[in-house]
């Protein structure tokens with residue numbers, strides 16, 4: 001099991017850093033000029049017994065409850081390997097690469113050989129993510145969900161607007177999975193919200209994140225965007241989340257979850273996300 005000391009810190013200078021816990025390859029901090037951009041609960045558990053509540057856990061190979069293993073799969077509860085010590089690119093940006101392959105343990109839940117690769121690049125005001133899934137089998141096809149469960153830190157979620165979701169269909173998990181179409185130009189959150197927006201555009205913008213700034217999300221091969229905030233009542237049922245923390249986070253998660261990715265033998269799937277603090 002990973003402990004809290006199993007962290008990798010990318011340092012770009014100017015107090016711009018990114019910290020990754022090898023447990024789940026969870027990004028647990030992203031500071032831009034010393035300002036934290038990600039929410040991590042005060043009650044988050046770092047002893048390897050639970051997924052880390054906050055930051056950016058990786059959801060794979062299942063999104064949501066699962067008959068064969070834990071909710072949101074196993075990638076967020078296993079230790080990943082650091083493939084290179086961090087490298088400074090000619091641009092001054094810092095790159096790190098992580099990976100995970102199948103094990104006896106993953107095969108008890110999901111009996112496939114696989115290789116996950118995760119590449120992070122820390123830029124001046126951006127964090128880039130590239131994630132790959134490879135199927136090394138000669139003859140077996142598998143299917144999976146993949147999602148970056150990003151918790152943004154915000155001063156007050158009620159003042160955030162998400163731009164870009166107008167007209168998208170969404171599955172409302174707070175209403176037994178009923179499907180609706182988003183009619184609002186800007187999506188706001190003022191109650192328990194748990195929605196899978198489908199076929200969302202490659203760019204979304206969240207307003208009023210840290211310091212009243214805007215956060216731009218650019219994504220590739222992630223057709224879905226999950227928007228989640230547990231609000232008052234649901235927060236009480238989450239042991240590793242404070243009752244008073246819901247105003248300070250918004251999850252806007254890029255993923256491939258409303259339909260599975262089907263991966264043929266010997267092929268790979270790649271998806272990416274870029275987060276950018278707009279100034």
Ligand SMILES: O=P(O)(O)OC[C@H]1O[C@@H](O)[C@H](O)[C@@H](O)[C@@H]1O
Pocket residue numbers: 051071072149173194195226228253
């Ligand atoms: O408590 P977990 O397993 O980290 O999940 C948190 C939330 O994650 C979201 O992505 C799901 O849409 C929600 O349904 C879920 O409650």
